[in-house]
Amino acid sequence: MKLNIALIGYKFMGKAHSFGIDAAPFFFKDGIEPVKKVICGRTEHLVKQAAEDFGWEEYCTDWRDVINREDIDIVDIATPTINHKEIALAAIKAGKHVFCEKPLSMNAQESKEMMEEAEKAGVINMLGHNYRRCPAAALAKKMIAENKLGKIYHVRAVYLQDWIMDPAFPAIWKLNKDIAGSGPHGDLNAHIIDLARFMTGDEIDEVVGMKETFIKKRPSPVVERELSSMLKADGSNDEVEMIDVTVEDACSFLAKFKSGSLGTFEATRFAGGRKNYNRIEINGEKGTLIFEFEDMNRLQYWNAEDPQEVQGFKSIMVTEDCHPYIANWWPPGHIIGYENTFVNEFADFFRAIKENKQVTPNFYDGWKGNQVLDAVLKSTETRTWQKVDEM
Amino acid sequence: MKLNIALIGYKFMGKAHSFGIDAAPFFFKDGIEPVKKVICGRTEHLVKQAAEDFGWEEYCTDWRDVINREDIDIVDIATPTINHKEIALAAIKAGKHVFCEKPLSMNAQESKEMMEEAEKAGVINMLGHNYRRCPAAALAKKMIAENKLGKIYHVRAVYLQDWIMDPAFPAIWKLNKDIAGSGPHGDLNAHIIDLARFMTGDEIDEVVGMKETFIKKRPSPVVERELSSMLKADGSNDEVEMIDVTVEDACSFLAKFKSGSLGTFEATRFAGGRKNYNRIEINGEKGTLIFEFEDMNRLQYWNAEDPQEVQGFKSIMVTEDCHPYIANWWPPGHIIGYENTFVNEFADFFRAIKENKQVTPNFYDGWKGNQVLDAVLKSTETRTWQKVDEM
C-alpha cells in the first residue's frame, strides 16, 4: 500500500519526521510504502535545501497548494503551533489523514474544533506525542493497564531543559507567545501531561499552577527572521534589538486526578545541566514505575510483592523481544535512540490508515491535553484551583 | 567542660540522640564531656529499659521533675510535637540550654513564643534538623554561599517514604493530629523546607498546596497505647478497633521565594519503594546541586563554567578532609551513616554552649519553618496562595 505524504514544516521536527517516515518500512513489515512526496515551507531556499537533505520529491512554499492535491494521502503538520489549526482543518476538509505535532493547537477550544472536524470526516488523525513510543514508556502503560501497580497514589513528572539559560540567547519564535502559544508549558508540560494520561489511563480533574519568565528581554533573533516574518508583513526586525520574551521560562502545577491520585508537574528551560530530562514516576499501592527519557531504554520498577528481603528498584533494560516494539529492532542490550520513537510512531500511524482504525494519541488526546494546559494558565491568573473540564 | 543532659523521650529519637551525645566527644576534640544524666518518659518500664539500653545514669517518669534540677545543663526534647512547647518553655524558664526535635511546635504561633522566650533568656537553643549535618548538605550550603550557583532559579524538593502504605498498619500516634500536629507535612516537609532555607539562604514568600489522606481508617495501635494515653485519662483504647486517621498521608506545595526562585515541595508516606528519600535539587544560573539523603555521602554538581565538551553532572564523594566535618571522621571513601548526623549536630551544639554563641538551626529557624508549614495548610483550606509572613 502506497501512502503519499505532504510535510508542512522542515526544521527539527521536519528532519525527525522525514527520518521516521523513511525508516518505518525498514523496521516494520506491514506492506506499506510511504512516499515522501512534497515538503512545504515559507522560505524557498530553506525548504528547497530541506527537500534535498531529507529526500522529498518536491517542495513548495504555500501549504495551501498541497492540501488539495489528489496524489496526497497524508498531511503531516510540523509547523509552529499557531498554524496547526488552519492547516489541519483544511487537510481534514480535503479528506486527508492528518498527523500533527504537539501541542495540537493554541488552546482547548481550537483543539476541540479540530477533533470534532476530524471525527466527522472520519480521517485517521494522530498527535505527535512520540515519547509514548519509547518501548519503556509503552511497557509502563501496559503494566499499569494490567493492574501491576494497583490504585495509583502519586504522579510525579518533570521535564527539565537548560538551552535558554544564557541571557544572550536570542528571542526566537519559541519565545514569542503569538507564534508558539506558550513556552515550556505547551512545549514540555504537554509531553508529561500526555505521558501521565497515557500511563495511568486517568484524567486530571483540577490544577493550580505558577509560571515565571526569569529573563524578560532578549536580543532579537536575526538568524530566525524568516520565522517571525510569518507574522509581520514588513520584515522590520532585521536589526539586533532587545525584545520582550512573551512566554514563560518555567511552569509548575499541582494536580488532582479524577481517581483521587495526586500529581506534580514541572516544565522549565532553566534547570542547568538538564538537556532533555523528561521524567515521570508513578507510585501505586502495589508498585512504582519510573521512566526517564535520557535513559529511555530502561524502566525502573519497584514491586511491593517481592519478598521483603530482596525488595528494591529494578532497572529493566527494555530491549527484549517480549517488550513493546523491540522485536522489530535489535538483540537485547542494543539500545535504541530518540529518532526511533518517530519510526515506531509512523509505523503505528501508517498501520492505522491501512487498517482504517483510529490510533492513539489522536486529536481527542490533543484536546484533553490542551484542557489541562489551559486550566493551569487560568489558575496562574486567578491564583486558585481550576477545574479542567471547564476549559 | 562537663555538660549534664536530661533527655525527654526515649524512642527512635531517644536512641539517635543518646548515640550522638556519646560519640560527639570521641570524634570532636573540643574539651567537652557530655554526661547522660537522666532520661524521662511516661511509661516506667519502658523508660527504665531505655535508660539501661542507651546508658543514662537515671530515669524518671515526669519531665517536670528534671527541668529544675540544678545539676542539669541541657534539656533535650525528643517527645511528640504536642509536648515541645510546654517542656521547652519550662526549660528556658529554668535557664537550661535546649535542644528540640523538629518540628519545633504545633504551629508558628507556638514557635514564635518559644523563640522569643529563648532569646530573652539567652539560652543556647538548637533545632534537630540533623540533615543539615550531612557533610554533603553542608558542602552544598557552602558552595551556594560562595556564589557558585549564582542566581537561584529552582528548588525542587521531595521527601518520600512508604512505611504506612499497608492499610493494616495501625493508627499510631504519628497519625493522630492531636499529638503529632500533622503527618508527613510536619514530619518530612519540615525537613526539606529547612534544607531549602539552609542551602539557599532565602525565605519562602508564598505557597499553595494540597494534601490527602488516602487511607482514612486504620486499626487502633494496641502496642502503642502508652503513647496515646498521654492524651486520654481513661486508657480506653485497649481493644483493636478502626479509628480515624486525622493527619494527611501526603502533602505537596508550590512555593515562590522572596528572591523570585520557584520551588516545588512534596512529602508523602505513599511512595512505594522509597524508604527515606529526602532529595533536594537546586538550579542556579551558574550550576546545579543535588543532595539525596539515601546517598548522603555524595553531592551531585553541574558546573555551567566547565568547558562545553566535558560538562555533566559530577558525583562528588564528600569524604575528603577538606569537606565539612570529615576531618573528624575517616579517610576518603570510607562513608558515614545516618547516626553520624547526630554526632556532628551535638558536637556543634556543645561547642556553641562552650563558646556561648548561638548555633543554627535554632528556634528562629523553627519559627520560620512553622510559618511555611502553617501557610501551606491554610492554602489547602482557602484553595489559594498564602503569604508566609502572615502566619
Add this chain to the structure above:
Amino acid sequence: MKLNIALIGYKFMGKAHSFGIDAAPFFFKDGIEPVKKVICGRTEHLVKQAAEDFGWEEYCTDWRDVINREDIDIVDIATPTINHKEIALAAIKAGKHVFCEKPLSMNAQESKEMMEEAEKAGVINMLGHNYRRCPAAALAKKMIAENKLGKIYHVRAVYLQDWIMDPAFPAIWKLNKDIAGSGPHGDLNAHIIDLARFMTGDEIDEVVGMKETFIKKRPSPVVERELSSMLKADGSNDEVEMIDVTVEDACSFLAKFKSGSLGTFEATRFAGGRKNYNRIEINGEKGTLIFEFEDMNRLQYWNAEDPQEVQGFKSIMVTEDCHPYIANWWPPGHIIGYENTFVNEFADFFRAIKENKQVTPNFYDGWKGNQVLDAVLKSTETRTWQKVDEM
C-alpha cells in the same frame, strides 16, 4: 558520487549494515549516494527475503558471482568469520573497496595476508569495530590524544553477555569453532581489545589468559542448519541431538602494554543480567574515563585537576554539537542508539573512498587485534605469558 555495494551476509549484521548504508547520506551530507545493489547468501529463500526486507535491488546465492561485477564498488563482508579471508582476498583482487566485519579473520596470519593484499592493491579497507563510532568512545579517544589523562596506568575492560546461559540454548554456528573461530574471545574480546588500542593509542606487549566452556554439550540447532551446512556436504545434522560446544563460554586475560600500563580483559556469555555490557575504564595520572555501551550516550570522567572540594566522576552526556558526530544528529539530550554507530561508520567509510584516504580501523587494526587474540589463546595452552608480537 554513487557507490554500488554488494553485501555478503544477511543476518543480524546484514540488517545493521543495510540500515547504516541507508541512513548515512540522510545524516551526513557528503555528496555520496550509496546504492544497495546486491545482497548475497547461500540459502535462496532467506536471502531473497532479506533483499526485500532490507531494500536491496538484487540478491544472489554465490558471492563469487558478485565480486567481479563491474558495477560493484564496495564489497561488504558480514558472513561468519571463517569466510572473511577468502571473500576479502577475492574482492581485493578485483579492486573493490572492502568493508569487513570483525574479527577480521580466524587468526593473525590470515589477517596479515589480508592486510598486505589490501595495502598492495591500494583499496580502501575498513573493519567493523562499530563501537569506535559511539560519540562517547570517540570523545574518550580525543581526550586521551590531547593528553587529558597523562600517563596511562590501567585499562580495565569487560564485555559481558548472558544469552547462552540456558543449557537448552542450541549449539548454533557461533558455538562452533570451525565456523566462528572462537566464542566470546573473538566476538567480544575483539571489541574491547580494539577499544583499548583505539582509545590509548598503545599496543599490548604480552598477555596471559584463561578460558572455559561451562556447558560442554548442547542441542543441535535445527533451525540454523543452513549455516552449518556451509561445512557439511550431506546436511546430516537435521535431527536434534546433543553436540559438542567447541568454543569457549568465557575468556579473561591480563595484559601488559608496551608503555607499561596494565590491562585486564574479560569476555563472557555467562554473566547473568548483562545483555551487551561492553565497558572500558582507563586510569591515567591526570584523569579517568569510563565508557559503557549500554549507556552509550554518556562518558564518565574524573579530572585530577579539579579543585579537591569538587572532585568526582562526571557523567558527560555526549550529545552536544561540539562532540564527535553529534552535529549531524539531534539537539542535546536527544540520545542516539546502537544502529547509529553503523551510520557513523559507513559515513566515514564512504568519505574515505571519496577522498581516497585510508580510514581506521582497517585491516592493519584487524591484524593487530588478531595478534592479541591469538596470543591469549596460546597462553591458555602454554600456561605462561605470551608476547603478542610473536603471533
Add this chain to the structure above:
Amino acid sequence: MKLNIALIGYKFMGKAHSFGIDAAPFFFKDGIEPVKKVICGRTEHLVKQAAEDFGWEEYCTDWRDVINREDIDIVDIATPTINHKEIALAAIKAGKHVFCEKPLSMNAQESKEMMEEAEKAGVINMLGHNYRRCPAAALAKKMIAENKLGKIYHVRAVYLQDWIMDPAFPAIWKLNKDIAGSGPHGDLNAHIIDLARFMTGDEIDEVVGMKETFIKKRPSPVVERELSSMLKADGSNDEVEMIDVTVEDACSFLAKFKSGSLGTFEATRFAGGRKNYNRIEINGEKGTLIFEFEDMNRLQYWNAEDPQEVQGFKSIMVTEDCHPYIANWWPPGHIIGYENTFVNEFADFFRAIKENKQVTPNFYDGWKGNQVLDAVLKSTETRTWQKVDEM
C-alpha cells in the same frame, strides 16, 4: 560479662577499633561490657594522646608488658603486618582471645603457625575482615548459601584506590615491604579474596598474576619516622631523601576456583577518582549479585527467575529489619557507615567469647587468604599458574 581489652596499635585501625568496641554494647544487647583497658604503641607522646582521644584507661609503650596481665581478656592487634605473628603468638600463649587486623601475617607459613597455635590453645580468634560485616555483604553470603545463585560461573572483584598517585606522596611504612609485607596486594586484594571466599564458600585452586610499581622512588616520610624506627636502631632516616618503594602499586590476577568458577581480581592505588572502591560481582546460573563498598547499604541483584518482561538489576536497600544486623540499627532508609562494620564485627567477636564458640573470619581464614596472596606473588616470579594449596 566484662571483657578487658588491650589494643596494640593506635593509628587508623586503632581509632576504628576503639569506636567499634565502644558502640558494640550500645547497639547489641548481649549482656557484654567491653572495657578499654590499655592501648599500646612505641611512641609515648602519640600513644598517650591516642589513649585520651579514644578513651582508654591506660597506655603503655611495650606490648610485652600487657600480654601477660591477668586483667586482660582480649588482645587486639592493629599494628603493621610484620608484628602480627609475634604479638599473636605471645597472646595465645598467655591464653588471651585474639583479634587481629588483616592480613593475618606476612605469609601463609606464618599464618599457619598462628592458626595452629590458636586452635591448640582454644582461644577465640578473629580476623579483621570488617567488610564481611556490611549488611549487604552478609546478605549476599546468605543468598548464595541458600542457593539463590545456583552454580557460580564468575567472580569479578576489584579494590581500587588513588591515594598515592601523586609522586610527591612520601614513602610511608605501607610502601615498605619489610614492614607492610606488600602493597595493595596484602592491603586490598586480601579483602576481596576474603569477600570472594566468604560469599561463595568456595576456595581458589590456582592463580596467575602481575604486579607493577609505577613510581619507584619517593620522598622519605619524615613525619612517619617513628614507625620505620620500629625496624632501624639508629633512627637514621630523619632527612628527606628519595628512597625506594619496595611494594607494588598494583596487582591483578586471574583465578580458577575449585568448583570451576573463574575469577578476576585487581587491587591498585593508581585508579584516579576511586577512593575506597571495593567491588565484587558474582554471576551464577540463577542470578547475579554485586556489592560495592562505597555504596555499602545497597546490594544489586539480578534474578534469572523473574518474568522476562520485568528482569533487570535490582538495587536492594539493605536497611530492613529482616536484613543482617539491621534490626539493631535504624529504620529503613537510614543508612549506616564504614565504622558500623567494626561495631557489628566486635559485637560478633564478644558474643563468640561469651558463648565460647569460634567465629568467622578467623585465623583459618587468614591462612587461606595468605595462601592465595602468596601464590599470586609466586606466579609473578615464575610467570606461570600457581596452585594455591602448594603455598
